[in-house]
Amino acid sequence: MNEFVVALGWAGMYGVMALGAIGSIIGCAIAGQAAIGAMLETEGGYGRYIGISVMPSSQVIYGIVVMFTLQRPVTAETGPAMFGIGIFAGLALLYSAILQGKTCASAINAAKAKPEIFGLSLAPAAIVEGFAVFAFVFALVIAGGMPG
Amino acid sequence: MSDRYVTLMASLPPHVPSLFANRQTPISRLKLDDRLQMLEPQDAIDLALIEELLHWDRMSMEMTDAQMIERGKQTCDRLDNEFIKDIVRWRLEIRTVVAALRRRHLGRPVPSAGSKWGYGAWMKMIETHWHEPSFGVERIYPWLPEADRLLEESDSLALERLLLNQVWDYYGRVVGDHYFDFEAVVVYVLRWDVIDRWSRYNGEAAARRFDRMVESALGYYVSMFA
Numbered sequence: 448m449n450e451f452v453v454a455l456g457w458a459g460m461y462g463v464m465a466l467g468a469i470g471s472i473i474g475c476a477i478a479g480q481a482a483i484g485a486m487l488e489t490e491g492g493y494g495r496y497i498g499i500s501v502m503p504s505s506q507v508i509y510g511i512v513v514m515f516t517l518q519r520p521v522t523a524e525t526g527p528a529m530f531g532i533g534i535f536a537g538l539a540l541l542y543s544a545i546l547q548g549k550t551c552a553s554a555i556n557a558a559k560a561k562p563e564i565f566g567l568s569l570a571p572a573a574i575v576e577g578f579a580v581f582a583f584v585f586a587l588v589i590a591g592g593m594p595g
Numbered sequence: 596m597s598d599r600y601v602t603l604m605a606s607l608p609p610h611v612p613s614l615f616a617n618r619q620t621p622i623s624r625l626k627l628d629d630r631l632q633m634l635e636p637q638d639a640i641d642l643a644l645i646e647e648l649l650h651w652d653r654m655s656m657e658m659t660d661a662q663m664i665e666r667g668k669q670t671c672d673r674l675d676n677e678f679i680k681d682i683v684r685w686r687l688e689i690r691t692v693v694a695a696l697r698r699r700h701l702g703r704p705v706p707s708a709g710s711k712w713g714y715g716a717w718m719k720m721i722e723t724h725w726h727e728p729s730f731g732v733e734r735i736y737p738w739l740p741e742a743d744r745l746l747e748e749s750d751s752l753a754l755e756r757l758l759l760n761q762v763w764d765y766y767g768r769v770v771g772d773h774y775f776d777f778e779a780v781v782v783y784v785l786r787w788d789v790i791d792r793w794s795r796y797n798g799e800a801a802a803r804r805f806d807r808m809v810e811s812a813l814g815y816y817v818s819m820f821a
Contacts, residue, residue, distance in 0.1 A: 477598050481775070484605025487630070552601050553774060560609040 449523045456526030459533025460517045466537030467510025470544025474503025481552035485559040499551045502572055506544040509583035510537060516590045528593045532586050539582035547575040601775040603633040610786050614763040617790045627787060638777050642784060644670050649686050650788045661711040678778045685765060688715035692736055695721045700746050755796055763789050
């Protein structure tokens with residue numbers, strides 16, 4: 448039983464970073480595809496399309512920070528907490544990155560047609576980022592109170 | 596949302612919300628076809644089938660009604676996507692209602708039961724209510740009385756405008772939350788076809804008007820030097 452709990456602890460510690468990375472990979476790929484499409488159609492402003500498309504990369508950074516915060520000896524006492532914090536924070540980061548990628552794709556598509564709404568079209572992506580930050584910050588707070 | 600078509604949809608210029616605000620298609624057919632090469636092979640086949648059935652320019656004038664209907668049914672059978680099937684069915688039903696209006700306008704009798712003169716769920720209703728102004732389907736097609744009136748007045752341009760606007764609005768309604776998938780591509784291309792049709796219609800009407808003006812101007816000078 449102890450070995451299983453320890454395994455869960457390791458899964459939580461590494462999982463938060465891995466899930467964040469998966470989310471960032473998918474999110475950046477979706478937004479990146481939209482940026483490429485928009486570049487085919489427009490004559491300029493390519494840099495800002497690429498700039499928007501990398502927005503979902505922040506989730507993997509949050510995942511790395513949470514992973515280092517969770518880093519401590521994995522025991523039967525610390526394992527369950529590491530699993531709970533790591534996996535659930537990781538899932539939040541995963542989903543936020545994918546959906547942020549979709550909102551970025553829509554923002555690129557809209558800004559291509561109407562450049563004047565470029566700033567405003569980023570608001571949904573920024574709000575999604577805000578929720579990812581919640582998951583990240585509270586993972587750090589909870590991890591600070593863990594035993595060990 | 597299918598990620599596959601994010602690049603394709605983002606590479607297409609948007610349609611203006613109002614059909615009649617479009618003076619020309621937002622992208623040339625050559626360029627559109629070039630972009631559509633990003634489609635998956637099966638999706639490209641499906642789109643070609645849909646356009647072949649629904650695009651006016653690709654319809655053969657030599658086909659009989661029965662052949663057209665058979666082709667519509669075959670196309671629906673070959674499509675797997677229910678969303679796209681619904682679009683095709685809706686368009687064929689619209690054509691059926693308009694065909695009924697035209698038949699009645701030409702003084703033809705009620706189509707005999709079982710004859711292949713139309714497509715869809717409203718054929719029986721139309722046959723039963725043949726002599727009513729809107730065939731008893733006014734609730735489904737509230738624009739029918741106006742279409743009937745325009746047909747009576749032989750105002751073909753206004754009728755074309757009315758029908759194209761119905762199709763345009765329908766596409767706008769059904770596309771819903773399809774932004775980056777095959778459904779969005781199909782609706783985009785079909786809307787492109789509507790703009791193409793309207794802009795050509797405008798061009799043809801302008802050319803006819805120009806011819807009439809030239810004739811009348813020449814007529815003036817011909818009479819002047821006569």
